[in-house]
Amino acid sequence: MAALTIGSPCASLAAASSSHLDRPALARLPAGRLQFGCFFAKNGAVSTCAARSSISPLRAVAVDSDQSESPLPSSEAKPKKYYFVVANAKFMLDEEEHFQEQLAERLRLFAERGREQDFWLVIEPKFLDKFPNVAKRLKRPAVALVSTDGPWITFMKLRLDRVLTESFEADSLAEALASSPVDVQFERPKNWVAPYPKYESGWWQRFLPPNPSQPEA
Known part of the structure; x- marks a missing residue:
């Protein structure tokens, strides 16, 4: 088995992910932070890297219809x-x-x-x-x-x-x-x-x- 060269943590994955982001499947992901988790065996024989998207869920805000509309000016003429x-x-x-x-x-x-x-x-x-x-x-x-x-x-x-x-x-x-x-x-x-x-x-x-x-x- 070939030796694994370890440089900056997940450097190879970061480079690869930039190219994968061009794929339609990743492009459809909602905007968020992309976090990488990398795991290496102590003997250097096995490496496993996983990427997951941390996305803050959207919050629906209820707006009272009475507050969303500005009051209409009174049509009555003032004395x-x-x-x-x-x-x-x-x-x-x-x-x-x-x-x-x-x-x-x-x-x-x-x-x-x-x-x-x-x-x-x-x-x-x-x-x-x-x-x-x-x-x-x-x-x-x-x-x-x-x-x-x-x-x-x-x-x-x-x-x-x-x-x-x-x-x-x-x-x-x-x-x-x-x-x-x-x-x-x-x-x-x-x-x-x-x-x-x-x-x-x-x-x-x-x-x-x-x-x-x-x-x-």
Whole structure:
């Protein structure tokens, strides 16, 4: 019997196994660690090497179907907040001489910048029913300047001075701008001494809500 030359442990098997790994049978083995066990007789006459694959079993992970799906966003629209200043119609529409000019300038600025109008004049607004402490301090009919821009309404409060201010939430623009029908007319002063012409009655029409929806009382 030929002598057995022993070099590095299982060196010959490691070399042979690399070629055997190309065989389809070994290629189908799951990925894992290949361990070699070698046994040699003390007299060197017999050698036995065995290779076995140490493969970690796959673990199935159960996923709760409720957790695997992200919650869908709610389709319900949230109420929007509106801010307003309010006073009697005589003051807002006839006596405050610079009010029309400020609204016209803001409307012009929005048109230049392509911004959607976010302010309106509301004559006898229905939302005043929610503010009895405000309503009892007003002469009627009342006019409110309503906007979704809180800081601007604060500025207008300081600019107009003799107005009351508050805020509320509404589910729609139509609800926020709902009003009670009332005809507003003012007599022209007999003696107008200002160096500029008085604004014509009805100038506020273009600042009223477009196609206002009047909900049933």
